[in-house]
Amino acid sequence: MDLLTFGKTGWGDELFYATLMTIAVAIAAMLIGFLFSLIFTPLKLSNNKFLNFIGNTYTTVIRGVPELLVIYLLFFGGSGAIMYVASIFGYFEYIEINAFMTGSVAIGIISGAYSTEVFRGAIQSIDKGQFEACKVLGFKKHIYFLKVIMPQMLRLAIPNLSNVWQITLKDTSLISVTGLVEIMRQSYIAAGSTRDPLFFYSFAAVLYLILTFISMKLINRLEAKYSRGF
């Protein structure tokens, strides 16, 4: 337990900040994922074959390729790709993207594929009559989406989104390969310098368990809130 004290002698404060970093990456990734699903869910639901194809390609490819590979590709290939784009615009300096950005974007792309599937499923399971009723009543498109479809969709989507959140939270551990100091990386550093890997990795496992436990409790509350009246 001495190893976990705060201050210069222990690893308590380092692990505490690392936990905050894990939470930050997970939330950023989840939000980026929502952005991606905001773009790709309509594509997947579209009647246009080409748009449909783009949407399906995104979810199929990302869900069929290991997360670690996506992270490697973005981490090692990302700066090269950005420099290539920059060179087109006449900028030839070396560009380094920081680990937090690459990490959140990489995990965000992955979590986006999962949440796209969740939103697609939720919208598709809303009764067709609801859409027709809105049209008959002459609602404007954005109003009927916001006031009628969205609340029902959220209720259906939240249980599955909670799974996506758990996956995203656990995927953040893979970011440690890029050197970003989150729980896994900090445990690796601590285990290396104290030669006590068993203790620190087990403690990391406990931290993840606490995070998943707390988030499950919070999500259950959210779920109760959105299923009012059902």
Added chain:
Amino acid sequence: MDLDLMIISFPKLLSAALVTLKLLSISLIIGLFIGFLFAVLRLNKNPFINKFAYGYSYLFRGTPLLVQIFIIYFGLGQIEWLRSTFLWVILKEPYWCAISAFALNTGAYTSEILRSAFQTIKPGIIEAGKSLGISNQIILYKIQIPVAIRQSLPAYGNEIILMMKGTSLASTVTLMDITGVAKHIVSTTYKPLEVFLLAGGIYLFMTFIIHNLIKYLEKKYSFQ
């Protein structure tokens, strides 16, 4: 795009795909046994056994696979007295460490899949068996298990794909699976885009095959 590099690294990645497949199949087989055992324990009426099985699946589903691999590979090897037991045969090899982590992980998910499959069997089917005077054991083997397997096929197919993606973590404990080889090639050529895209393509192809295999099985064993 460096096409030559892609052509040169393709056979290397393909032979690494064999390592991935080996890791996957061995851990799936062991995981299936573990999953079946814990699914039965979960359905046990004794609260202690029940809670124990729940704790197992909660522990392994609530922590990242990477932590589990690291605890087994780096952590358990640190305990002195373990080195003199037979477990050391497993723990000194990264290959078997990775497999045991994968098997324990997929076992936890499989137990949940099988448990829910057992619980969703319509009671009418079992009652029909009982009213025909079939013994409980035969009801289990000839009715409950086949129906449960059929019901868990789609979810288990997803689990196989998740596990296949999970095997890429074996590269973090020095194993040369597809990701490991791809990373090695990148570190010597520094052409990340070509090599990782190629590796991704191989993974995608494997996902495609598994997906269609499960679909075929689902059709074959459908209730119609």
